[in-house]
Amino acid sequence: ETSGYAPPEPRIAPDGMLYFMTMTADQVPHLNALDAGFVERDGWPFIGAGAQDDPYRGFGYVLGPDGTPYAWWYEGGGEPGICAQADRTVITALGSNGRALSGWPRAVDGVGLPPVVAADGTVYLAGGEVGEATGPVSVIAIDRSGTTKDGWPMIVPEVSSGCPERELGLAVSPDGRAFLMLNGRTASNEGQGVII
Numbered sequence: 001e002t003s004g005y006a007p008p009e010p011r012i013a014p015d016g017m018l019y020f021m022t023m024t025a026d027q028v029p030h031l032n033a034l035d036a037g038f039v040e041r042d043g044w045p046f047i048g049a050g051a052q053d054d055p056y057r058g059f060g061y062v063l064g065p066d067g068t069p070y071a072w073w074y075e076g077g078g079e080p081g082i083c084a085q086a087d088r089t090v091i092t093a094l095g096s097n098g099r100a101l102s103g104w105p106r107a108v109d110g111v112g113l114p115p116v117v118a119a120d121g122t123v124y125l126a127g128g129e130v131g132e133a134t135g136p137v138s139v140i141a142i143d144r145s146g147t148t149k150d151g152w153p154m155i156v157p158e159v160s161s162g163c164p165e166r167e168l169g170l171a172v173s174p175d176g177r178a179f180l181m182l183n184g185r186t187a188s189n190e191g192q193g194v195i196i
Helices: none
Strands: 004-014 016-025 029-034 057-063 068-073 088-093 104-110 123-128 136-144 154-160 170-171 178-182
Touching: 016 057, 029 068, 088 123, 104 123, 104 136, 123 170, 136 178
Parallel strands: none
Antiparallel strands: 004 016, 016 029, 057 068, 068 088, 088 104, 123 136, 136 154, 170 178
């Protein structure tokens, strides 16, 4: 039913479930789940949502350490270009039936990076506004129930990005610290990268 394989690479969950993306002929992204016998799990595929100027980069997924799939996509936005355009980035945790778990989905304003899931299941999502007047970058930490963790989101006013998906990176250490990396300039660091 789909016209071709789309990145990112296929991933295998701890329970042996194989997840991979495909794209329909009319550019609708699907997240598929096959068991060890290559049978599609009931309720799947998960069909991507949102208005994407480029579905190959406007929809994606990651697996949590327990095998929970988290699908993310861009919604709204302007004209296609070098940088992704979006009013918000949405993320949802998916159950075995291919539907959003209770408490999900969640969103962050602007163009978000692919989410990162920590060892304890906390999902970190960073995003920033895109356009001529760029705004601060924000990072949100969401627990397994879809609730924003205390003290989050973290607004990083000294870091702004006009092209977040190309200029920013997000990583989480085993002890739960989140690292935001910017390949660009800040208010106090002209033309060099920075890690916060």
